[in-house]
Amino acid sequence: MPESLRFYIGTYTDPIIFGTGQVFEGKGEGIYLLEMDLSSGALEIKHVFPNIVNPSYITFDPSYNFLYAVNELKEYQGKASGSVSAFSISQPDGVLTFINKQATSGTDPCHVTTNPQGNYLYVSNFMSGSVAVFPINPDGSLGQTSQFIQHSGSSIDPSRQQGPHAHALVFTPDGRFAFVPDLGLDKLMIYQSQQDPPMLVSSEPAFIKTIAGAGPRHCTFSPDCKYCYLINELDCTILTLAFDKDNGSFTELQRVSTLPEGVSCPGNSCADIHITPDGKFLYGSNRGHNSLAIYRVDRDYGMLDFMGCHPCGGAIPRSFEITPAGDYLLCANQDSDNIAVFRIDPDTGHLSEISEINIPTPVCIKTIK
Numbered sequence: 001m002p003e004s005l006r007f008y009i010g011t012y013t014d015p016i017i018f019g020t021g022q023v024f025e026g027k028g029e030g031i032y033l034l035e036m037d038l039s040s041g042a043l044e045i046k047h048v049f050p051n052i053v054n055p056s057y058i059t060f061d062p063s064y065n066f067l068y069a070v071n072e073l074k075e076y077q078g079k080a081s082g083s084v085s086a087f088s089i090s091q092p093d094g095v096l097t098f099i100n101k102q103a104t105s106g107t108d109p110c111h112v113t114t115n116p117q118g119n120y121l122y123v124s125n126f127m128s129g130s131v132a133v134f135p136i137n138p139d140g141s142l143g144q145t146s147q148f149i150q151h152s153g154s155s156i157d158p159s160r161q162q163g164p165h166a167h168a169l170v171f172t173p174d175g176r177f178a179f180v181p182d183l184g185l186d187k188l189m190i191y192q193s194q195q196d197p198p199m200l201v202s203s204e205p206a207f208i209k210t211i212a213g214a215g216p217r218h219c220t221f222s223p224d225c226k227y228c229y230l231i232n233e234l235d236c237t238i239l240t241l242a243f244d245k246d247n248g249s250f251t252e253l254q255r256v257s258t259l260p261e262g263v264s265c266p267g268n269s270c271a272d273i274h275i276t277p278d279g280k281f282l283y284g285s286n287r288g289h290n291s292l293a294i295y296r297v298d299r300d301y302g303m304l305d306f307m308g309c310h311p312c313g314g315a316i317p318r319s320f321e322i323t324p325a326g327d328y329l330l331c332a333n334q335d336s337d338n339i340a341v342f343r344i345d346p347d348t349g350h351l352s353e354i355s356e357i358n359i360p361t362p363v364c365i366k367t368i369k
Contacts, residue, residue: 007034010058010364027360043357056363062118066140070109082109106130111168116175129164155186156212177248181216208250223279227302231273258293265289276326281349285317310351313340321365332362
């Protein structure tokens with residue numbers, strides 16, 4: 001068993017205008033590398049990689065030899081675009097070395113991932129509502145854009161849904177399907193991953209629609225891939241969706257709140273969602289209520305049983321990560337400049353805070369598994 005785990009933290013380094021219109025002052029220095037002692041849960045900063053502008057969301061290739069970070073910007077090289085940067089990860093110290101950078105052809109890129117094969121990178125541009133695809137070369141560098149998907153449409157919220165806002169892209173483990181929650185359209189877009197030539201094509205059906213004003217943000221699958229859980233930013237709910245592996249379609253089973261019954265928290269919005277590796281518990285983050293919603297998952301039918309909310313250990317829980325063994329949850333609290341570490345009770349899913357560390361304006365946390 002390993003004695004420690006490494007985590008990389010993406011931060012805001014520069015001012016940014018959110019979709020709400022709020023101007024947020026980033027205080028981070030770039031990407032941070034942390035190490036966690038698995039016996040105590042204590043975190044230690046091992047390296048800081050500076051001069052990376054707004055690396056707000058990060059991911060790895062499947063081999064963990066390379067790290068990719070969006071640069072969340074509204075302008076890059078004089079054009080309405082953000083960018084995405086590639087880095088090599090040295091062994092055994094985890095030091096990052098810059099490789100290259102590409103424009104994302106859309107504004108405020110907020111999410112990045114690879115396909116399961118690790119040969120293509122997918123960036124979701126939030127403000128302009130698009131997805132940019134890049135080939136990954138053998139040396140980890142990014143090629144020119146190979147596909148660009150522009151969403152169109154709107155929904156009912158006049159301040160948040162005047163246009164499309166792609167918030168993430170999630171693959172099924174086998175790589176056959178990809179899904180894009182679009183906050184501006186109130187849709188979870190469904191794509192087939194075509195191999196020859198490699199590209200995403202609209203599936204049939206092309207999307208599943210939420211109720212108006214829900215604002216889909218992120219989704220995650222149960223370990224057996226029978227169920228998908230979609231967290232909605234605007235109406236603070238989670239949808240349980242039965243997933244058909246054959247045709248990529250969904251059937252809505254359940255809609256649950258991320259807040260306790262009877263609790264009103266004006267301005268609360270949801271952010272991240274994750275399920276434990278054993279599929280027993282699901283968590284979602286509340287920004288404003290500043291809590292982590294806890295659910296027990298019915299192993300036979302996928303339904304969620306609300307177990308309560310636990311304080312997130314700070315303010316505005318933007319992102320969180322569950323360790324590979326399912327014993328710890330680490331929460332990146334954007335506005336309180338800290339990472340809080342919680343031990344997960346294996347029987348109840350309840351959380352106990354055991355440590356924290358100060359990191360300025362943390363946005364995304366990812367572990368080397």
